[in-house]
Amino acid sequence: MKTTVTTGRAGRPPARRPGAAGGVRYPDPPLRLTRRGRIVVVAALTLVTLGALWVGARIDAASALEHGGREELSWVVVRGGDTLWEIADAVTEGGDPAPTIRRIMDLNGLSDSVIRPGTRLYLPDGSAP
Incomplete structure (x- = not known):
């Protein structure tokens, strides 16, 4: 004797897992x-x-x-034995050359006071060697 069981899914193919071989791929839900x-x-x-x-x-x-902006500035070429302090002292009109040293370093992109012979150093406005 044969028994037939029917479900409410008449005419629908059986559901398959997403990504299964030959399976139906469902679109991903929108990003929220x-x-x-x-x-x-x-x-x-x-x-x-x-x-x-x-x-x-x-x-x-x-x-x-x-x-x-540098075209108008004075500059000096560093010689052997020159120091930044000596150069700043030569262009500073009396007083402490420390602020002039800081401006020379900023103007020339120096991270420390080490300078090498042959380097062109731009001097702040109003300074002349």
Whole structure:
């Protein structure tokens, strides 16, 4: 004796697991961000934008110092035995040469007071060797 069991799925193929061989692939649900996720994305994009603006400003400032604005400045070529203190003292009109040293370092992009012979050092406005 045969028994036939029917279900309410007459005419439908059996369900298959997604990704199974020959199986039906269902579309992924749309990406949904929580409130915290949106805040993180906005903060990350803001940081990237600010970082790019900062780098651009630094490049622009360095380019301006390198290509423009130096034409009017006095400069000296460092000779063997010269020190930054001696050069600053020679162009400072009396008083302490320390502020002039700082301005020379800033103007020439020096991270320390070590200078090498043959280097061209730009001097602050109003200074002449």
